[in-house]
Amino acid sequence: MKFIVMIWSFGFLHVPFISGHKERELQTDVCEHRVSCSECILSHPSCAWCSAKDFTQEGESEGSRCATQMVLLQRGCDAHHIINPKSIINILKDIPLSDSGDQEVVTQLAPQSVQLKLRPGEKKKFRVWFKRAEGYPVDLYYLMDLSYSMKDDLENVKKLGSDIQQALNEVTKSVRIGFGSFVDKTVLPYVSTVKSRLQNPCSSRTERCQPPFSYRHVLPLTSNLTLFQLRVSAQDISGNMDAPEGGLDAMVQAAVCTNHIGWRNVTRLLVFTSDDVFHMAGDGKLAGIYLPTDGHCHLNENGEYYHSNIYDYPSVGHLAQILSAANIQPIFAVTKNVLSTYQELSELIPKSVVGELTEDSSNVVNLISQAYNNLSSTVNLEHLNLPKGVNILYDSHCLDSSTEGQARGQCSGVKISQTVGFDVTVWLDRKFCRDGAQSFQLRVLGFTEELNVDIEPLCDCDCGDEEVFSNYCSEGLGNYSCGVCRCSEGHRGKQCECPRDNYDSESNCMAGGSLPCSGRGRCECGRCACNMHVRGEFCECDDASCERHEGLLCGGISRGDCECGICKCTSNYTGSACSCSLDTSACMTEEGICSGHGRCQCNKCICDDGYINRVCKECPGCQKPCQRHSGCAECKAFGTGPLSSNCSTACNHVNVTILKASDSGVKDRDGWCQEKREDSLIIFHVTEDGDIVHILVKEKQGIADQKILIVGLVLGIALVGLLIIMVYRITVEVLDRQEYRRFQKARSNEKWNESNNPLFQSATTTVMNPNFIQD
Structure with missing residues (x-):
């Protein structure tokens, strides 16, 4: 079966016409000339199909079965014969939202599962709720720069375990803390490869530093603060050569190595501390490292990133994708000198914040506490794994404001136990029908709960009248479905009554030497099958060619009908496009029609000279x-x-x-x-x-006369001005000539001393060559 693919839009227009002496309402071409019921319902959400056998009239195309439901009803199609699938939303799972995070199963996102049966092009909307549960668990992984410039910071971090837990215990009772560190890739030009420097990269030989490394996972997430302090206290500072560090490498490994780190399905925080900028994709080429990072975990048994010298640094986009997929919210605690750099980085990574770190990291606990509050008070609803052909928009209903038609839902300033809602609007493109049922997920950034959305496209018609080798189709010459015969090979026609060899004969479809079917239809088996809105034995009557008023044929169905190109107006309207109303109610006032100062035309006042206003009441000049x-x-x-x-x-x-x-x-x-x-x-x-x-x-x-006087005055002033300029120029010329003559006379009277200067000696010296013999 061949499908006719046409471009369609969401807008359509209703205009009236008469066919078979029945009132109709036309829409634009979105519902016209559809060869099957499936093609019809895919053309536009407003299009419906009439499956009644006797719906089409003699010479009328089967494509006329496709129209809006209102038009089909007006044309006499019974409601139970109209095929017009509607989209359906089914809530499959909707567990109530939790009030506390201490429950065994905490629910902050509802519903949890939704089924959508969508007709392509039709938009459907459902509501999603989110509430921050009190005491929701937190996993915090502390990732620290151990290059030499962070020496004093390390000493303070060794004492932070209990302080961090105490700060987070104000919002939750379940806190786990882990620790990791990074320096840079252990190759030139990032670190010195001299043997002694690889063993002790510190500038002073008397000071002991640990060998450089790319990333080392030190402590999995744990609630044992004593263990945290012991492991961190055992850390030593290291060093590298260049200013940028390998922090992005470490962040990727900390995010993807879920089993090593011990991430739970709770709020995940990654605290990143550094006092310098970072290397990113492409910098590895300085060391001959060109393979892009693969985004997989490469930690050995000791927790070290053993492939750091094989894979390049990650790009910012790749890092953002990995962090978002792992539901990790980074907190960048950096010193003032690189604060602006990390603020720009934060704009590219969803659900991240930046705080200014003191030179010795003494304020890191306050930074973590403030950053957590900022992150958790912002609710971002987004989609994952969205199939091709699926479109989605969000309307956010926050506590004090609302936004519509956004690419993702967002509410700020949401406190614990407060509920916000999001309206999710979903619709399908026509191409989605090729792929069948699919699904995608919705989630709030920073939380692991997901809402699963199953989508089933409504692309086919279920008319319930299928007949194989139907008697209706010329005694079994075709299959019948949805009011239309699908003819067997060798036959064509409305009821498969015409052999293919005679199908294209046009001799009986021409009237008076004109085009077959007046150029407005097709000749099928010696009879005209007219296009939509055209009728007659030879398709000579076009019921869609009348004048339009305000974009509507004959002004709309309430004003008139189009019959063979001429508007037949109702009793209350007149004009070639039924644009003029015979009603005078809009012209009537207490003083009479148009206040007695005009005439009523098309239910509008045409005022006498001087009078204005809708009913000619005012006459500014008359007063x-x-x-x-x-x-x-x-x-x-x-x-x-x-x-x-x-x-x-x-x-x-x-x-x-x-x-x-x-x-x-x-x-x-x-x-x-x-x-x-x-x-x-x-x-x-x-x-x-x-x-x-x-x-x-x-x-x-x-x-x-006044004009002549003014013109004469202007010309007189211009002539006087010109005369003054001429007198001035003549005077200047005469004076210049006199001065020049005086100069010439004085010059002729001058007597110059033409005698030679006795002190003058020529610069030219002549030497005779004694060997020169002159002839």
């Missing part, structure tokens, strides 16, 4: 007497203006008096109106006395 009476002032005083033709009728209530400049009060009167015309400016004063209007016209100025 100003200057504008209201300017026409009468002009026509009665000067016989011009828009009212000059019927001035006596329009202005019979207006008395106009023309004032002269010598009349009293002309200059002192306030409130003069100025009405600008195309070529003039009328200045007048209005007094309203009931229905009688008195207008005193002061003057009528010509705007054109």
Whole structure:
């Protein structure tokens, strides 16, 4: 079976049309021309399939069975014949959250197992809860830089066992502590390979140091503080040559060597202390070490990293991946000189913090306590082993804020016994159907509990009407399923009624020499199988080619129907696209339609000149007497203006008096109106006395004359300026010429002393060659 792969999106559009005298609602091409039920439901989450035998009409394509459920119901498909799978969420395991970490089984993440039956493209959301249990156990592994610069720090660390446990006992009663140390790879140029230096790398021969090493696991995680202090006290300082250390190498081994370290499924903390920067991937090439680290455990019986000189340093990305997979939260306790470097490193490693260490590590206990509180108060929910084709987003519902559509869930400032929730939205791509059922996990960083999510794709139709060699398909010439015949070899057609040899004949599908089926369908067995939204014997009637209003065919199903390219509007609408409503309710006011100052068109007011507002209630210009009476002032005083033709009728209530400049009060009167015309400016004063209007016209100025005056003034100023510049230049030229003539005259009057200088001697010396014979 061949599938037609089409690009689809999550949006679709509903527009109406008529086919077989039944109302329909069209969607965009996402549901069109699907050859099977499975192809239909995969095209878009809104698409459904009608499996009724008699659903399609004469000449109608079987692809019309694919549409939205609403359209299929409107077209007469019974609900029990509509195949429209819906996604389902089943909670398989949901143990309540624990209040205390002292229980035998502590539950901080719920639910624990979820089954999702998802239809590709359809989004489903479920809620995940997390609560920090009081007294949750902690494993802390102390990883220390033992290069020579950390000598005074080692002495303080030997006394820290009880202090660290006491600090962590404030949040939990179950604390285990382990210890490991590192220096660097034991090859040039990292350490000196001189025999005496390999035995004692300290600069002073009188001072005893242990031989250099890459990483050494000293003490597994234990609750025995006495043993911790004994083992750490037995450690000696070592040394190397270059400034960077091999700390990343040590972190990888401490994370992957679970059995050696003794990690439990509890909160795992890795305290990393150093006073210098670190080597990373690529630095090993300086010593000829080029093999990338394999991320496996390589500790011997003595707890030493025996392959350190074979594998290169790890990259930061690889280290972050290993720590995240092992659920280890690193705490970088480093000195001030390298603090910024480790802060940048922390940004690349999830669930990590950085603290400033004093030069002698005396404040390391406080750093561990503060860092643990910061780490445990931040809850990060993320996914693991996400299959291809699965998409996931998180909505975080924290105590005082919420975020939506994030790549992972995160809440900060979460205290012990407080509960936060996350909405997890999951949806599948179409390609996921090829792989079948799969699963992935959700977890909170720093905690080992996981929520298992099983995904089963809903990619096939279960119509329940399968018939092998069905009588419906021309007496057994095909298999029947979901309302459609799958024809045997050699036959085609809706009911397999047409032999393949005659299937493509187009002689009976052409009307008046046009294209077969008017170019809107396929000729099958001498009959037209029209495309979606097209009907007629020769597919001549297109019910999807009408005008659209606001993106909807004929304005939508409530306004009209498309019939053969023409909108048939309902009784309340008119226009070529049924865009004009005949209702006048939006135009009605207490004063009448459009407040008596306009007309109602398509249920919208078209206001008279000067009036504004949705119902023409406001007229800003109408309230100003200057504008209201300017026409009468002009026509009665000067016989011009828009009212000059019927001035006596329009202005019979207006008395106009023309004032002269010598009349009293002309200059002192306030409130003069100025009405600008195309070529003039009328200045007048209005007094309203009931229905009688008195207008005193002061003057009528010509705007054109004013413009000419202004232009002339500008040109005059420009000419005067040009004249001044010319006079200045001529004056300067005359003065320069006079000065030059005086210079020439003075030069001609000068008498120079042309006699030879008696003290002058030539620099040229002539020596005669006594052997030179001149002819």
